Each structure stands twice: as structure tokens, then as C-alpha cells.
Amino acid sequence: MSATSIDLNSVVTLVIHHKVRSEALPRYEAWLRRAVKEARKQPGHLGVNVIRPDGESGMFTTVVRFADAGQLQAWIDSAERAALIEEVSPLLEEGDHPLVHADAEFWFTPERGGRAQPPRWKQALLTYLVIAPLTMLIPKLWAPVFARYPLLGGMVPSNLLITLCIVLPVVFLIMPWVTRLCAGWLSAK
Template identity: 40%
Template sequence: MDSRDDNVASLVIRHEVQAKDKNDYEQWLRKIASEAQRFTGHMGVNIIRPHDASGHYTIVLRFDSSQNLESWLESETRKRFIDEIRPTLVKEEELDIHTGLEYWFTPPATRRLQARPSKQFLITLSAIFPLTVVVPWVFKPVFAYVPLLGRPIISNFILAVVIVYLMVYVIMPRYTRLVAKWLFD
């Protein structure tokens, strides 16, 4: 391994771009990458584009030293480019600086999948509705046999506990695995 690799500094930039501005952002990326190449110590740039409709971009810039990376970060050129693109970003950019080769051996943070609310609604409804029919039917003989448990507040509480327990511990873990492809698509 070349000893110079120990001094290499990587800048990891994360941008979340509004969907309507992706084309403008792509043009901006080409311009800023070209400008960065002119700075002392620039060793290359990698752009990881979103693989879905999210708009999450990751840009990795490499410089031969932390000092040269800092010069780029603090430059008027970069500040001007960031001011230009800021209105297209969903939130402020995230910056991480790594020295040496550590970045390439650090696993990226995993992004949690989240289903759209409409799909969450449909899955939850399709699981709860049958339970609201079956569970009271199953407990009806118990409430008839023990009249105290059949009182409205007590019976409703018991039914709610049983339905919530079944949803959280029995049905939803298995059901979401079963429909995961559709749910998170």
C-alpha cells in the first residue's frame, strides 16, 4: 500500500433533492465536479445516484490531504455553488470527513424502509377487521358464563387487549413479512 493513501481525505456529502429539481441538480453536479477538479490535491469524485424516487444523492470527493480538502470546503467557489443549489434541497446537506482509507471500510448507515400511509392503512384494516368480528364471537360464551366480564367497559377492555396483543405479537410480524414486497414497493 502506498504510504500516501494514509493521508488521503474523503468528503462524503449527502443531498436530498426535490423530485421536480433532479434535472437541475444533475446539471449542477457536473459543473461543481468540474470546478472541484481544478483544486490542488483533488483525486476524484464518485456520485451515488438514487436507485428509487427518493432523491438521495451521495457524493464522495477525495483529496490528497486534509488541508487540501479543507481548502475546497472553505472556498468561495464551493460556497457559491452550495448557495445556488440550496433551494432544490429538501434539507441542509450532510457532510462527513474521513481520513485515510477508513471510508471505504465503513458500512453506510442503513435506511429504514417505510411504507406509504395508504398501504399501512390497508394492511392494518385487513388485519383488524377480521379480528373485530372473530374475537368478540369467540369471547361471547365467556362473557355469558361470567356476567361480570360481560359488562360493556370490562368486555370492551378485554377485547381490545386481545386484539392489540394478536396484532402486535402474532399477526403483524408475519403479515408484514408476507406482503413486504408490495408494502415497501
């Protein structure tokens, strides 16, 4: 599936928390590489991000994106994933914790531990601070292409390309990184 044929409204995300036993970290890392490789083979797979633990917590968070809910459900129900979960279970302290998210709000969903979700104004401000610079930079980067190919520079095609070049990096790369970086501020009262 090409990036231009993805319906961004149907993208779903599987967020998995694994608390790994300290003595099992090397085996878990090897398992994780195999699991990510297997997920990448699945129809509709759009990407995987792994957030490794800070310090001694042992909590790994894996974010897996699929083009639609049916493709994600097929992966969740697959024999391949079932075998992977059976294999990894002895390495985990608290089992497998998959959560399915159909929107971008998962960026701000705290890990287990009783913390509340950050106030909406903090979510909006952080999202604005990420997107605003991109809306100034991306059009300038496309300007030479639009000048050379006027059909692409039309109102609809140029906006579709620019929006795609903003949304995909924000969803798949920037916001997961920024929310980890700003976690202290987001969770502060």
C-alpha cells in the same frame, strides 16, 4: 501530483449527501456537473464518485477525495464551494451534509436513517473477497514488465508497484461499487 507521489495514509474523503426535491432533479444534475468540474480544478483533488438514488429516494451521495486534509479543507472553505452550496440549497430537501473521513471505514458507513454499521466480520470478509483476487491477478499482469526491466522486478519496486495497482482501484472504484452491490447483505442481521 502523480499517483506514485501520493501518501495513501494522508488521503481524505469528503462524503456529501443531498436529498434532492423530485421536481428539481434536472437542475440538480446540471449543478452537479458544474460542481464536479470545479472540484476537479482544486489542488490535491484525486477523484469524484457520484452515487445516484435508487428508485424515488432522491438521495445523491458524492464522494470527493483529496491528497490531504489541508487541501480538502481549502476546498470546503473556498468561495467557489460556498457559491455552489448557496446555488443548490433551494433544490434540496434537507440541506448539504458533508462528512469528512480520513480512513477506509467510510465504505461501510450507512446513509442516514438509523441503520447500524455492519459487523466488522462482514466488512473484513467483503474487503478480503475484493483484495484476494487482485493479489493473484496484478502480479501476473506485471510479470512481463518485470522480466523486461529487472530493476523494476526487485523486491521493493515490484511490491510498491503491485500494491499501488491494488490499493488505488480498491479505494477509488471497487469498494464503493461493491458496498452498494452488497448493501442488503451488509445491513442484514
